[in-house]
Amino acid sequence: MVAPLDLLDVESLLSDTERDIREVVRRVADDRVRPDVAEWYEKGQTPVRDLALEFGKLGLLGMHLTGYGCAGASAVSYGLACMELEAADSGVRSLVSVQGSLAMYAIWKFGSEEQKQRWLPGMAAGELIGCFGLTEPDHGSDPANMSTRARRDGADWVLDGGKMWITNAPLADVAVIWARAEEGVVGFAVPTDTPGFSAREIKRKMSLRASSTGEITLEGVRLPESARLPEARGLKAPLSCLTEARFGIIWGSMGAARDCLRVAIDYATTREQFGRPIGGFQLTQAKLADMSLELQKGFLLALHLGRLRDSTGALRPEQVSIGKLNNVREAIAIARTCRTILGGNGISGEYPVMRHANNLESVLTYEGTSEIHQLVIGQKLTGLNAFA
Structure with missing residues (x-):
């Protein structure tokens, strides 16, 4: 094999x-x-x-x-x-x-x-944990209309609002919080022990359960000017951070897909039905071949974008959108198909396939939904803005 x-x-x-x-x-x-x-x-x-x-x-x-x-x-x-x-x-x-x-x-x-x-x-060093507060309960794909506000009060800033679905928030020592101010979107490095800052764990998740996810509440959080990120000017700043994070997802999703395919191949070559391994049936081999094809294409896409970034220092947003849209979409399709090969065992926690599939449902959504990435690519192709 x-x-x-x-x-x-x-x-x-x-x-x-x-x-x-x-x-x-x-x-x-x-x-x-x-x-x-x-x-x-x-x-x-x-x-x-x-x-x-x-x-x-x-x-x-x-x-x-x-x-x-x-x-x-x-x-x-x-x-x-x-x-x-x-x-x-x-x-x-x-x-x-x-x-x-x-x-x-x-x-x-x-x-x-x-x-x-x-x-x-x-x-x-891992001694301090950080989180990134951009997404809000009512503003996920539309951060330009975020409700969190930052207002000046003398020499200080005061933050009010809330953030939702924030990884690491319940454990974080510092939260990077984005808010709207008179001059536009501004960012802050907020120590989480600041009065008025609270984060509660989001329970009853069916996905990313091996991850700490929280809801942040900001009630009159008073910060000195020194807490503001001085070089962050406008919405472009947090969006550039999302572009940075999406690059890791392009690669990571292929890891989940590879693990699912590895398990499915092992299972198909040892599980017998009708007197022989199910991997010897044409339909199973067709599934494995198609999934392997998409895994290799996704890896080569990730590698190309990585080499491009190493040579140029940065990737354009639409390039990252192509990688995130394709690789996560194919990874979740691979996970679901691998589940069919495992049959009833595919839903068991003894195998990682359903866990990967459930996790990828979140990965499909966060750092930009598939629809958002389609629109980013479409705008680049046509020159027309379909967001509004």
């Missing part, structure tokens, strides 16, 4: 350093996450702080950033790390993505030197 990604010899497209980083992350996922993640998912409880410290020791938190204790790894290396983490569980990859590509990136990109020194080294 040949592993799906071996069909095109994609291994030859990676450098020795990239393969080494991937293997390190794969080992920690195998050793630290896989043995317990089914139980974490079932209970809706994950040792986030313990994982953050372990990931920090490996340099995984903010690994693609430079300075302040960050590893300064390449985009492809970061993508491979996301792929291995999400092959274990999307919620665990979300912990790393939100910490590094949203909270840390926002401070690294838009913060003052004082803010960077205060927060980034501890976040890179």
